[in-house]
Amino acid sequence: MDGGTDILMRGDEAGLGTPEEDLTSVAALAALDDVPERLVVSVGSGVDAYHGVSHGLVLENIAALERAGAYLGAFSLPRATREGALFLDAVADAQEQTPDRPSIVNGSIAAAVRGSFGDVQFTSRTRGSELFVNPLMSLCFAFDLPGLAARCLYLDRIEDTHLMRQVHSRIAEFREELITRPARRIPH
Template structure:
């Protein structure tokens, strides 16, 4: 401390001390954070959304829904394939993540609307995204993936369950929006879906060489966003116990500081879990850069239905002569 005078400290260098995603979103006036893979993926974007709202940024939440949206009256839909879900929207009481989140948001004093995109192929989904972006004046889109499926480029030994993730990625990649990014939360959880996490890291390294990897950062466990996220996940699990989110349950456990074979839902009974701090880290990438690395994404461009998406991915996988072999993480 000797020899230093007050007021002479240099400011921190943003390139080191500020995540690149934060720098890109800093100038946005309205950020759309959407669950890429349906179900509870939108919850993976919740800590980021709450932190941005706390900083004064307008944020809207959305989800590529696999819920039974047909129970919502047709006259309340904003357009084909797009509906605003609120706390009182009619739907399946056993499984309706978008309404469950809307109810928690309402209880917590936040805007309780969660927009839901109907489960379609790329072309209709892109049209629905475009309509919502124009309606709300969105200038930044962040796709949130609970897990790492969205980071698979297609030639890996296992690619998980990528249909919804890649439909969302392809749809948004074709939109003209100033800022587009992808966040992946829950590193290691997708092992039960056949993902090799050495391939996840290899893919991130490839994206880094291309300038598309934006770095990783942890959810600060003492932050208001972390506490709210843990509460939202607990609320969701209590509201839909038969369909509790395995991914977000393990991430929330990691945020709390739990470690090892920690079970928060009976859905994981009989399996050995490895909850650890890496699960509570966001891995962030440039959306267009990621899209250019997914080998089969162009073949999804003209799809209109989920079946067409699944068949296109299957056709690509059948055409791959050899896949990258599985390898364990050396440590």
């Protein structure tokens, strides 16, 4: 489960977000051939625009995953459901446990689940930035993990790493070798 959509980036996009933790998890799980069902779920579409993720390219990547047979569909997390209520409770509990550093990602998704829209400020950590909380943040996109892993252009370069700084360096080295796809605006 990934909060945001940077897990869907192949590596050749103009902005990758913060892929280090996401893709080390994908690489580890992709290597487990004896696990029959491996899924990736992405929730919080739009939340990682702050980190340079182009959501036009996210949609392009989802379309490519559909063509490859790796997109499994989407579902929402409405607040009126048991799952939505449990999610909101979990986020509230986590924020109580970390009052000085609440998760911006989870807070944004929770605000969307509650029906908030626009520049919803729920922590001083986002002061000075404009948020765009919206209903798409409460959608969960599901993917076949091996299919997603097969589309990552640098996964083989991080397989033998042990430290997060090694992962970061390997991704940076990979990106120096290519011309990135420019960000795409969603035209509507």
